[in-house]
Amino acid sequence: MFGIGGGELIVIVIIAFIFLGPEKFPGIAKSFGKSLRNFKDTGTEIKKTIYEEVKKTDIDKINIVKDLQSEIQKAKEDLNPINDKLNQTIDEVFNNENS
Numbered sequence: 001m002f003g004i005g006g007g008e009l010i011v012i013v014i015i016a017f018i019f020l021g022p023e024k025f026p027g028i029a030k031s032f033g034k035s036l037r038n039f040k041d042t043g044t045e046i047k048k049t050i051y052e053e054v055k056k057t058d059i060d061k062i063n064i065v066k067d068l069q070s071e072i073q074k075a076k077e078d079l080n081p082i083n084d085k086l087n088q089t090i091d092e093v094f095n096n097e098n099s
Contacts (some may be wrong), residue, residue, distance in 0.1 A: 004012070017025050 013029075016028070020028055
């Protein structure tokens with residue numbers, strides 16, 4: 001947590017207790033704990049939002065790729081009759097030359 005070890009944290013708590021006194025310390029510690037929890041919750045929410053947006057973007061990219069693949073397949077299907085006709089014409093030309 002923030003690069004502070006357990007021993008350092010204990011020293012900070014003892015110093016805070018000495019300066020704040022036993023009356024104010026529990027309330028301030030409680031407020032600090034709530035603030036820290038809110039900070040962590042906000043971080044978790046930000047991570048969740050970023051993850052969802054990345055996932056949504058990835059899904060959009062996948063849909064675009066699928067659409068492109070579909071269009072390519074349709075183009076291939078449209079070109080098959082032309083290819084067949086071209087092959088037939090080439091065969092006829094070669095057959096006529098060989099005759």
